[in-house]
Every structure is written in C-alpha cells, then in structure tokens.
Amino acid sequence: MADIFERLIKNYGPLGQHRERAHGYFAFPKLEGAIGSKMKFRGQEMIVWSLNNYLGLANHPEVRKADADGSAQYGLALPMGARMMSGNSDLHEQLEKELAEFVHKEDSILMNYGYQGIMSAIDSICGRHDVVVYDAECHACIIDALRMIPGHRFVFKHNDVEDCEKQLHRAQALVDKQQSGGILVITEGVFGMAGDQGCLKEIAALKKKVPFRLLVDDAHGFGTLGATGAGAGEAQGCQDEIDLYFSTFAKSMASIGAFMAGPKNIIDYIRYNIRSQIFAKSLPMPYVVGNLKRLELLRSKPELKANLWKNALALQNGLKERGFDIGKTDSVVTPVYMKGGVEEATAMVMDIRENYKIFCSIVVYPVIPKGHIIYRLIPTAVHTQEEIDLTLKAFSETKAKLDAGAYKVAEIPDMANK
Numbered sequence: 001m002a003d004i005f006e007r008l009i010k011n012y013g014p015l016g017q018h019r020e021r022a023h024g025y026f027a028f029p030k031l032e033g034a035i036g037s038k039m040k041f042r043g044q045e046m047i048v049w050s051l052n053n054y055l056g057l058a059n060h061p062e063v064r065k066a067d068a069d070g071s072a073q074y075g076l077a078l079p080m081g082a083r084m085m086s087g088n089s090d091l092h093e094q095l096e097k098e099l100a101e102f103v104h105k106e107d108s109i110l111m112n113y114g115y116q117g118i119m120s121a122i123d124s125i126c127g128r129h130d131v132v133v134y135d136a137e138c139h140a141c142i143i144d145a146l147r148m149i150p151g152h153r154f155v156f157k158h159n160d161v162e163d164c165e166k167q168l169h170r171a172q173a174l175v176d177k178q179q180s181g182g183i184l185v186i187t188e189g190v191f192g193m194a195g196d197q198g199c200l201k202e203i204a205a206l207k208k209k210v211p212f213r214l215l216v217d218d219a220h221g222f223g224t225l226g227a228t229g230a231g232a233g234e235a236q237g238c239q240d241e242i243d244l245y246f247s248t249f250a251k252s253m254a255s256i257g258a259f260m261a262g263p264k265n266i267i268d269y270i271r272y273n274i275r276s277q278i279f280a281k282s283l284p285m286p287y288v289v290g291n292l293k294r295l296e297l298l299r300s301k302p303e304l305k306a307n308l309w310k311n312a313l314a315l316q317n318g319l320k321e322r323g324f325d326i327g328k329t330d331s332v333v334t335p336v337y338m339k340g341g342v343e344e345a346t347a348m349v350m351d352i353r354e355n356y357k358i359f360c361s362i363v364v365y366p367v368i369p370k371g372h373i374i375y376r377l378i379p380t381a382v383h384t385q386e387e388i389d390l391t392l393k394a395f396s397e398t399k400a401k402l403d404a405g406a407y408k409v410a411e412i413p414d415m416a417n418k
C-alpha cells in the first residue's frame with residue numbers, strides 16, 4: 001500500500017516544484033505597509049500593480065474608520081452561530097437590502113467568502129436533472145462547484161455565443177429526454193485574466209431560443225462597470241436578464257465576503273438551503289459595518305470609478321502606443337502578452353522589481369500555454385500619472401531586453417527567503 005504523504009513529496013506540482021527558489025519572491029511574496037499604489041516589498045518601496053483594490057477603498061479614511069469603529073463596538077465574535085440559528089442581525093439584513101438595490105434586484109443573500117459561497121449556491125440550486133451550460137474560462141470556484149453537482153454540464157468555448165447556443169440545444173435535448181430538469185447558464189461579467197467582458201447581452205438573447213436561467217459572477221465588474229457601478233450587466237444594458245447576480249467583496253469593496261442577488265423567492269430558497277452559510281458562523285459584525293460603509297462610498301463617490309477608468313485608460317493606451325499586445329480587454333484589468341519561458345519570465349520580473357521598483361504579477365505555464373507570459377496589471381483609482389509613466393518606461397525597456405534574449409537563464413533565479 002502506498003503512503004499518501006510519500007507520493008505528495010515526490011511531486012509538489014507544477015508551481016510547487018519551484019518553491020525552493022521562488023518562495024517569498026515569485027510565490028507568496030509579502031507586501032507591507034498601508035495598501036496603496038506604493039507598498040514595501042523586501043524593504044524596498046515599489047509601485048504595485050497586483051491588487052484588486054480597484055476603487056482605492058482599502059485605505060480610504062472613511063473605510064478605515066468604519067472598520068475600526070465596527071471592531072471596537074462589536075468585536076469579531078458577534079454574532080455567534082450561523083445566520084439561521086443565532087447569527088442574524090439587523091445590519092446583516094440591511095446590507096443585503098442595500099446590495100440588492102445597488103444591483104437592481106429584489107433581494108440578496110450574504111456569503112462569508114466568494115469562492116465557497118458561489119460553490120454552495122450553485123450546489124443548492126442545481127438538482128440531479130438540471131443541466132449547467134458554462135463558459136470554458138470560468139473561475140475555479142465555478143469549475144469546482146460543477147464538480148459537486150449531480151447533473152450534466154456542457155462547456156462552451158470562451159465567450160463564443162454560437163457555441164453557447166449549440167450547447168444549449170444539447171442541454172435542451174437532454175432535459176427533454178429526461179422529461180425533467182431545467183438549464184442554468186453560468187458565465188462571468190469580466191474574465192479576470194484577460195479582462196474581456198462576458199457576452200452577457202448576446203447570451204441573454206438566447207433565452208428566446210432555449211429557455212434557461214442566467215447566473216453571472218461579476219467579481220471584477222461590480223463597482224468598476226456600468227453607469228452606477230452595478231457591473232457588466234448594467235454596462236451592457238442587460239442587468240434585468242441576469243437572473244442571479246454574484247460578486248465577491250474581495251475586489252472593488254476591498255474586504256471579505258460576497259453576495260448573490262436575484263428574485264426574492266429564489267434568494268429565500270437559497271437562504272434556507274445554502275450549506276456553506278447554514279453550517280457556518282455568519283459574517284462578523286465589523287465586516288458587515290465595513291461593507292455597508294464601502295457600499296455607501298460606491299454610491300456617493302462616483303469620482304472613485306472615474307479615477308479608476310482615467311488611470312486604466314492612460315495605462316492601456318500608453319501600452320498600446322508602445323506596441324504592447326493587451327489583447328481583448330474591455331475592462332480595467334490590463335494583461336500584457338509576451339513570449340518567453342518560465343525562467344525568462346522570472347528573470348524579467350526580478351529585473352523590474354529590483355531595478356525599476358515595480359511590483360507586478362506574471363502568469364506563466366501551466367496557467368497559460370508554454371512559451372507565453374502574461375503580465376497582469378491592475379490599475380486602481382489611487383495610482384498617479386507619474387507612476388503610470390514610470391511603469392510604461394520600465395515596460396518598454398524590459399521588453400526590449402526580453403526580445404534581445406537578455407533574460408535567457410537556465411533556471412529561475414534563486415530568490416527564496418532563506
């Protein structure tokens with residue numbers, strides 16, 4: 001019989017295999033100091049492009065005060081127990097009401113975490129005869145939810161509406177054959193790696209051909225897109241066609257928690273059946289108080305979103321003018337596509353951190369195909385034009401070095417914390 005632990009330490013996985021050289025630098029880095037466009041990394045101040053602090057709320061004085069006041073008044077313990085048993089409060093219900101209003105839905109339900117919350121919500125609504133049709137590039141939390149549910153699922157090519165329709169017809173045929181079950185389509189408002197918006201309007205229009213319900217994970221659209229910040233559906237003029245709207249608080253809200261919004265009766269169904277909330281302690285009061293304040297700022301300070309977009313467009317246009325490929329983004333997420341191996345990518349990241357004092361994250365194989373590198377830049381409302389200019393200059397110089405082969409190294413640089 002094999003020992004499970006022995007097998008694990010023989011192969012740490014595609015990223016874990018680099019841990020001895022990468023830990024603390026390329027993987028698990030520690031950014032220190034107040035959250036902002038500049039933070040400290042290994043004692044050096046750097047311009048940071050890796051945080052989903054889109055609206056700059058993480059260190060907003062009103063947010064910091066609400067977080068501190070909430071903690072002082074309530075502590076982290078309150079309320080004790082799950083919402084259903086003993087952990088409910090007026091403020092939890094008020095936050096749910098305000099979130100639902102913000103995204104133009106009847107009701108909403110709070111979740112402690114986005115990942116766990118959406119998995120459990122999907123699990124609670126899908127019966128064994130229901131069929132899920134979903135985008136191939138959906139976030140891991142959706143893919144993991146689909147591993148839990150008992151029914152069939154059909155995947156459509158990323159943002160390919162024609163293929164979505166094809167899969168819908170397959171789903172309909174299956175439901176007809178079973179003489180039971182319905183169809184749930186799941187996609188995202190903004191795909192977090194490439195920054196392209198989901199084709200929500202076109203997908204929603206398919207309801208005329210095949211009846212289904214639409215669930216949208218709008219983690220990156222909430223607060224950043226749409227006239228009022230209500231997200232990708234609002235931006236595309238199809239918010240009413242989204243039956244279930246989901247967002248985490250981990251991005252624009254710079255906090256912890258998540259919510260799902262939709263028709264009152266369906267949210268009530270989820271409230272009484274979502275296992276991750278029924279069998280878990282409810283969101284602590286300081287988070288609820290802090291999230292109420294953040295939502296108030298989303299409503300009352302449209303200049304935060306305006307600043308975010310001013311910076312995002314300055315960064316994106318600057319990159320395009322310099323000949324960089326930023327793909328199909330139509331959100332503030334800014335990917336920069338380059339070619340090179342994992343070793344070259346890490347040597348380039350090291351150069352940009354150590355010599356240009358810029359901290360940004362890269363995506364390499366196995367997340368994307370071998371030989372490709374994506375720099376994923378996240379602009380925020382609190383970046384400055386000077387920081388954008390310095391970054392553009394650094395990118396031009398390091399790209400030239402990459403193309404000239406200056407980063408060709410045999411192994412990833414050994415930068416681990418010893």
Ligand SMILES: Cc1ncc(COP(=O)(O)O)c(C=O)c1O
Pocket residue numbers: 113114115116139141188192217219220248249250256257258
């Ligand atoms: C699209 C998407 N959905 C869900 C999540 C998970 O949210 P949370 O961090 O609240 O668990 C994330 C990442 O934060 C995300 O990017």
